[in-house]
Amino acid sequence: MVLQDLGRRINAAVSDLTRSPNLDEKAFDGMVKEICSALIEADVNVKLVAGLRKSIRNTVSFKDLAPGVNKKRLIQKTVFDELVKLVDPHAEPFKPKKGKSNVIMFVGLQGAGKTTTCTKLARWYAARGFKACLVCADTFRAGAFDQLKQNATKAKIPYFGSLTQTDPVAVAREGVEKFKKERFEIIIVDTSGRHRQEQDLFDEMVQIQQAVRPDQTIMVMDGSIGQAAEQQSRAFKEAADFGAIIITKTDGAAAGGGAISAVAATHTPIVFIGTGEHMLDLERFAPQPFVSKLLGMGDMAGLVEHVQSLKLDQKDTMKHIAEGVFTVRDLRDQLSNIMKMGPLSKMAGMIPGLSNMMGGMDDEEGSTKLRRMIYICDSMTDKELDSDGKVFVSQPSRITRIARGSGTSVREVEDLLTQHKMMANMAKKMKGGVQNMQRAQGAMQGKNNKQQMEAAQKRLQSMGQGMPGGADLASMMKMFGGGGGGPGAGFPGGGGMPDMASLMKMMGGGMGGAGGGRGRR
Known part of the structure; x- marks a missing residue:
């Protein structure tokens, strides 16, 4: 990568x-x-x-x-x-406002991944409550409109383009005016890829910019561009004066440092990084979390935001944890949620120390292990799923039956039940903590009084949970190792990172304890 x-x-x-x-x-x-x-x-x-x-x-x-x-x-x-x-270019990127039309224009070299990134960004904003849409002003490349149409349809994003109009300026103007009338908040304009030596295309880019008057112009840059990044970014900066950069294809094998050089050359902030081909593979960029992740120190804020954007259903599990209960069904739900969060390698970069602990385990192997654990749960009866696990101790024949039914081994079933027992014990220790967090969060959201805010913040910090990202999320992060204060920090029993380590070990990673915290400030 x-x-x-x-x-x-x-x-x-x-x-x-x-x-x-x-x-x-x-x-x-x-x-x-x-x-x-x-x-x-x-x-x-x-x-x-x-x-x-x-x-x-x-x-x-x-x-x-x-x-x-x-x-x-x-x-x-x-x-x-x-x-x-x-x-860090020490420049603040544009922040779109709700309730008004924010026009964002994309520029960059051909093949950098602009069209795909346009859809990713539209979907990213849509997931955060913005009314987003796409305009295809790329009339130069054959199939550009079809590609955008296919991507937008898949992501359920409204789009505008033309198969007959060859003037990109006219298409861009018409599309932006249409969506402004319909009160769309994020209007993303995709343009043709161009090279700094193609003066005609550069002139066209400037004309489109003058026609749609974007609030922000973003340059999309291939992560593998290398030393050419600085020259190309300077040329685009002089012509279109872009205000942000998105680096794509960071899941490849190229060096990737050229894109960093472009930031310094143009004093322009990177706003997102494309980490894969899936619509969810777009990460917000911030200098400190990026370097922290680069050095294996994790990016908990990024993980929190990623989990929140998925809108995972945690209500039943959080209710149980508040009562000091953690059923086998709760474990199954959390395993399913981990599968939804994306590749394990992506999560490993966000959780302090986990990238070191994963060793040589790849995404495919990790996903296979997770699926086998879910198969085990799916072979249980409702009574077994809703139990505290003691039924398997009193009636061990159930373990053999589940192993046969799920196509797994007795050892795998026993390992899963061991993991469940560990998490159930943690839930007992956390009993009452969730209500306290919810009360603290409610005080922070419902009161503007400074003293009330400070008191609520202290209450959160006393539980080792410094960021008010939502009580459900905080609890889940604690269960799966995201205390934010280093391995095992911030909650009863110090069971944060070791628990994630145990889960990864059970999945076949062959990892002993938490290897995290190396290089921590």
Whole structure:
């Protein structure tokens, strides 16, 4: 995956140094050299890398360090901060407003994935309550309108285009005017792919921009573009003055650092990253979470947002947890929800330490294990599903019957029941915590009084749950390892990350305990 190897190399360099018994200037220089080498091999601009090397060395000056300074902590923080600066243009991206028409125009090279990304973005906004639509102003490429029509139909997004009109400016103007009259809030205009040397197409792009007057122009950039990224992005910036970048195809095997160079060259923020071909494979980009994920430290905020966008049904499970109960059916529901959340490799990047723990297990293997666990649950009777699991202890013959019925082994059924018992014990410890969170959240949402807000926030933090992302979600994240304060932090028994570790181990990952937290600030 793009940037994954880069993350591993940087993480390994920092970890090797911080574990070294002799942390001296020579070892530090070796770490800096390895980080810079990894960045250059990932196609990051050489000047940017030279600047990063200089900043790290200036910040961590061994001669000027006070005797009591924790060198390991300082080095970790410095590397993290400098990598954040590398991808942070210090420019705020456009934020669409509800209740008004926000026109977003897409530009970029041909083959960068603009049409697919247009649909992904429209679907992303639609999932968050915006009335979104698509306009196909690409009359140059054969099949462009058909592709957009197919994607939009699949995503249930209204669209506009023409098979007869050849003037893209006319199509764009007509489509935008139509959707504005119909009070659409997000109007996304797809344009033809073009190269900086194709002056006619560049002029056409400017004409479309003048016709539709977009609130935001986004450049879509292929993650594998390499060193050409800087020149191309500069040319588009001068012509269309785009205000944001979306990097696509980050699930490929290319280096991916060229796109980072484009950010620095144009001082333009990356707003999203395309992580696959599925309509849900679009992640919001923010510098700190991106670097945190790159270094194996997780992106809990991204995971929270992803889970919320799926609108998973958690009501029954959360009600049970509030009562200190966790049935086998609750476990089955959570397994199904994990399947809906997307590839395990994507989740692993968001959960601190899990990417290290997954080892060599790929998405296909992980999904197969999850499905087999669901098959086991599907072979149970309603009485067994709604039980606390004790019925299997008193009547072990049920385990044999379920194994035969699900096409699995007795060992697999026993492993699933062991996992259920572990989570049921956690639910008992969490009893009452969910109501407290709901009360705290209610106070934060229903009161504007500053003192009330502060009191509610303290109540949330006292439970180790600093972000008010929703009580249901918070509980689920706690159950599956998302405490947000590091492995096992923030709730009774310290069972956060170890529980996810146990689940992954049961799925065949062969992982012992939590390997997370490496490089944590």
